[in-house]
Amino acid sequence: MATLKDLKIRINSVKSTRKITSAMKMVAAAKLRRAQEQAEASRPYAARMNRMIASLAGAATQAGGPKLLSGTGRDDIHLLVVFTADRGLCGGFNSTIIRAARQRVRALRGEGKTVKLFCVGRRGKDALKREFGDIIVGSVQDVTRKGVAFASADELAAQILKMFEDEDFDICSLLFNRFQSAMTQIITNQQIIPASVPEVEEDSSASESGALYEYEPDEEAILAALLPRNVATQIFTALLESNASEHGARMTAMDNATRNAGDMIDKLTLNYNRARQANITKELIEIISGAEAV
Amino acid sequence: MAETTQFELVSPEKLLYSEAAEMVVVPGTEGYFGVLPRHAPMISTLEPGVIDIHQNGSVAERIFVAGGFAEVTETRCTVLAEEAQVLKDVDTAKVDSEISDLRDDLKDAKEELDRERIERRIKILEALRAAAD
CATH class of the missing domain: 1.20.5 (Single alpha-helices involved in coiled-coils or other helix-helix interfaces)
Structure with missing residues (x-):
């Protein structure tokens, strides 16, 4: 049976834990709002880029098109870019994405493909290097620490494009948590190289203009400039979604932790009071029985 | 007021500028081009240069872009810029x-x-x- 003092210490320590988790929840909530706003603000660019690619790709696919669009003609080597957080304490956020990555690697290997991994975020690298250390070809950390900048997405894209030029892989896809709400994140697997042509607005662009676009300088030159941009944009979107998801997951996890700490404090306080009352009763009995004996 | 073109300037981070303009002059790779209402639809790459937004017969705003893409249709002109700054700032x-x-x-x-x-x-x-x- 724990003594009164032990219980008191326990209660105090749980109380300070609760303070920490509730503070983390507040911070995550504030960051989540900012991350969501940022994700919202980046949508027009991605939407317009998709519209342009859709109209260009139609014109260019007959002619074969650049490699980024048509692929290398093989699908033997897959590069999987896994987006995780740099820090833990965000519920199942990291473990679900890592589990999905493992499954994906095994599935691709089952089909006889070679898989390479690129880790964004420290958690993913730490968890995956035990099993797949030999196939991790690159990793970056602390991208999202001070908010997501397009420059960091651009740098990532440059690295990946360089690998593509060196023919280190045939197909590249991103694996990240898409933000749905603070409670739910959807694991998304999105192929970026070769680019999947968005099918949206196929007819709306035609009806709106009534004529085909003119291209300056020409389709191929524009596509050659546009497709690497598109890779960077998609990586940027993934970073933003993953960032918002992380903060959402952390907020939910810390909210639960705060509530659990509260429950625990209630239970411990009850035990504490019971023990205190038992002590008092025991002392009273001792006094009374002492008085009767006299 | 005369016919206008809906001009939009978008950076990866956000929508920077969206306004009806009389004419927009854009730094295309093959030279600057002016976009008036009912311009033929076209897509062009951009060089680092200045976008002039004309309003009521004079230049209302000058914005520097570090390259990107422009999509022109009869009713609008969308510029996807990598980086943009208002020139006077x-x-x-x-x-x-x-x-x-x-x-x-x-x-x-x-x-x-x-x-x-x-x-x-x-x-x-x-x-x-x-x-x-």
């Missing part, structure tokens, strides 16, 4: 110091990828500097 002294910093970086840079990136950046800043004068 540009601090030339700051740009100068940034250029000289980058030149120093270029001397230290060993990897080809880094060098290319810094060189591209210097080219953009020099264009900005020239435009600001």
